[in-house]
Amino acid sequence: MEQAEVPQTQEQDKDSQEDLAHGQIVIIAFRWLIIVGALVSTLWGLGLGEPVSRQASITFILLIYAVVNFILLARYLKKSPSLAGLAYTMSLVDLIIITVVVAIQKDIFQSYVYVYYYPALMVLAVAFPTSITAAYTVGAIVVYGMMASLAGGAEFQQVFARLLMLAAVAFCGSLYRQIEHSRRAEKAKISSPGGGSVRSL
């Protein structure tokens, strides 16, 4: 019995590793999106009279972020093995950066920066196992929920709508990942000798 369980566990690990390998390119693409968005937004701020020194610091941080992302992209293109720890840490860093940028806004509740949480949670939901996605999503909801609720002028209904949609994006992303996983497993079963049948539609 135990001997039969070992290959199954190995198979699951291999599956998770492959999911991560294929999902991380979506995370990398998301990171480019956030970098371009933040860069344009920062330069836009110059035209609105925001302090140059502040904008320069933000630009510098964004460029470092871009270099790190380029290194991760290069690793992916070279087909280097995916490091789960690195991927999880980088996604946590993404969420922390978004949270810090939200936190340093003058008016946290009115700040629009929180919208970056949506693609961030979506991409990690399709790449990471459900347990990791759940932990990150709950963390983001709790932290952002507290920051937004405690900010001056916060309205419960609006905070609720934002948090609900954060949960929705992560839930649907994770569900999609699971569905794709089952579909692929079914295809693999069909292609194997003596494979099964396709579910009739």
Add this chain to the structure above:
Amino acid sequence: MESLQAEELEFKEDIFFGQVIIIWARWFVILGIAAAILLNVKEPRDLVIGLIPIVVLMLMNFAVHGSYLMERPVGQTLIFITSAVDLIIVSVMVGLDQIGQGFGSQLFAFVMRRQWAIGYTALTLLVYLLICLFSPGSQIEWREMFVRLLTLGGIGGLGSYYWRIMRSRRRAALAGDNTR
């Protein structure tokens, strides 16, 4: 000929398996809209009018979810129609003066649910932009609008990208090749 049949089957499977995600996303939107409306009620009229979109979406979702559970998924046309109804209801709510105030509306978060087809995403962005532009009293802060559209479009684009990756993995699995 076989290749065409395989592609058709794959397309049908995409529709079948994709439905359940749209259904769940819609339940989240219904919950959010219900909360937004019920917490804003000041007069009986508000409640009656506010219930209309909730009831429409719930009936639609009950029908679609029920069909899915009975393994009799609704057709592609109906999925497009229901998705269009979603877009119309959320857009109307964002554009409504009392609840949304156009660009100032925080209900735009509901637009953030998964809009994964490129055409539908582009349409959503356009509709959202037009509503913000033409809502009475709506004042657009263009930098914020840029970030909203970027993240909305980003979700659509990244989702579509992920779907393409998964499609090639499925095909590879069918061909018995599991390497990246």
